[in-house]
Amino acid sequence: MTEFQATAAMGKRVQGRALVAKDGFSARYDLDRIAGTFSRPEHKLVGQSYVGRILVLDAAKGGVATAWMLHEMAARKVMPAALVLNLINPIMVQGAALADFTMISGFAVDITVEVPDGALIEIDPETAVLRILAGA
Amino acid sequence: MQLNDEEQAMLAGEAGEACRWAIEHQLRVGRYFRAPDLVRVSQAHIMADTESLGVAGVEWLERLAARPGSQVCIPTITDPRGTDFAAAARLKQQEWMLALERRAIAAFQALGVLMTDTCINYQTIMPAVLGEHMAYGDTGVVIYTNSVLGARSNFEGGPSALAAGLTGRTPRYGYHLPEQRRATLLVRVDHTPDALHDWGALGGIVGRIAGDYWQVPAVVGIDRIPGSDELKHFGAALASFGSVALFHMAGVTPEADAAIDPSLPTAATITAADIAAFQAAYLNRIDSVDVVVFSSPQLSLFELRTLAAMLDGRRTTVPLIAITSPQIKPDADRSGITGRIEAAGGLVLSGMCFYQSYAREMAEANGWRNLVTPSAKLVNILGGYGYRPALLSMQRCVDAACTGRIAV
16 A cells, blocks of 8 residues: 655545546636536546546646535535645635535645556545555 | 634634634634634635535525624625626526526625625725735736735635635735745746737746746746736736736836846746747637627726727627626716627626636527637636637727638
């Protein structure tokens, strides 16, 4: 089992399959939140479903809408299981705080390189640790 | 985080349940960023269109507003809403959208929020002062306020801006800290843009280079003092493409001299060809036009006046939508600008913003796909909503509205 220490995390402990890309994340810019898919044509995950997956992405992007949208997505249960980012911005943290959503960020390595797409991973917010439990 | 006696009392619920929620929320956010304490803010600005809120968000707001004593304690204003009620039918927005908007407005008003419905409050309501701490939403508002005015704000999403309105404070991290405001990368520009869409393209290019919230680009080489609308489009695009909240522009912005380390290596040099290539990348995707949009940010009175002059004596053949703030719209009406735009077939809306107004549903209802605009921010956002947007000058946008095609 491989572990990665992050600088900060919040939310509940979760396990799930990783959906990985060296790309950004913004609920407004990147998602069709009704269909539960990435919809931005330039996004590396375009067309893929994010529902129930732990998204492992590079940086928080876009504007301020994600702060509400995570809460709205959670209410409809069309939602990722958690969000893992190399670089966070305030909006993701504010949105996760409102939605009680699991998020972790800030690693000594590029986490999008270290986590294989499809791997079973665990986020432990209490210790701010990401664990790879099984490969893809 | 260190809390003073007043803040401890808020946490204990002595200022009401809404205020207790607010400070608990701020503690969760502040601890994530290791904020040492809270800083008092002068104003809060809330982004809260109902496409973002959804039914769940509106219900959450209504529950908060219903708690006894739930009132903001500092001037708290709003970003554009999801509709202009007077034009909703022409936009083919549905009744459930309007009903949700009315509920959100009622909840905000019950909380004491002023429904300004604008993303250009720095041009129209009350500009911040150098060094003043704010809790602003809308990335374009934050970047302009931080960079051009020298005030201090992080991106505050709707819930956090509302929390700041309720407590009068926000966690002290990020751009509230002087040490975070120093330039982290230097971009040289060898061509000072002329048109607004060129300023937007420049902002987009710098945003792509910067890439994340914690980068503070320093722009060197601008050879004149840009106007407020030029910096508005530059900043809005930089914030949109890069998630950037602060830039410095040598010889222009108030903190540039102190914040730019002369030994900072040059990350990139941007030329006129780079700006043209940025715009051409969008233009290659479409030739015919379904809708022409002037929005994002809302237009100033001067932008509207320019648009009116371009439309005088002409007639649009595809929808042309120009969106401004509720503060500007009456001036445009009184001075005849609205009438000139509408005489040419255009539609002047206020208090909304195109991408915050159920853009996907409007596209489906109206058959809109190919969209042209002078807003780089708008082209960056709308791809994910199913549009094929192109970035053109105001003049070429007007020509496209009159012919239905993009002139080569």
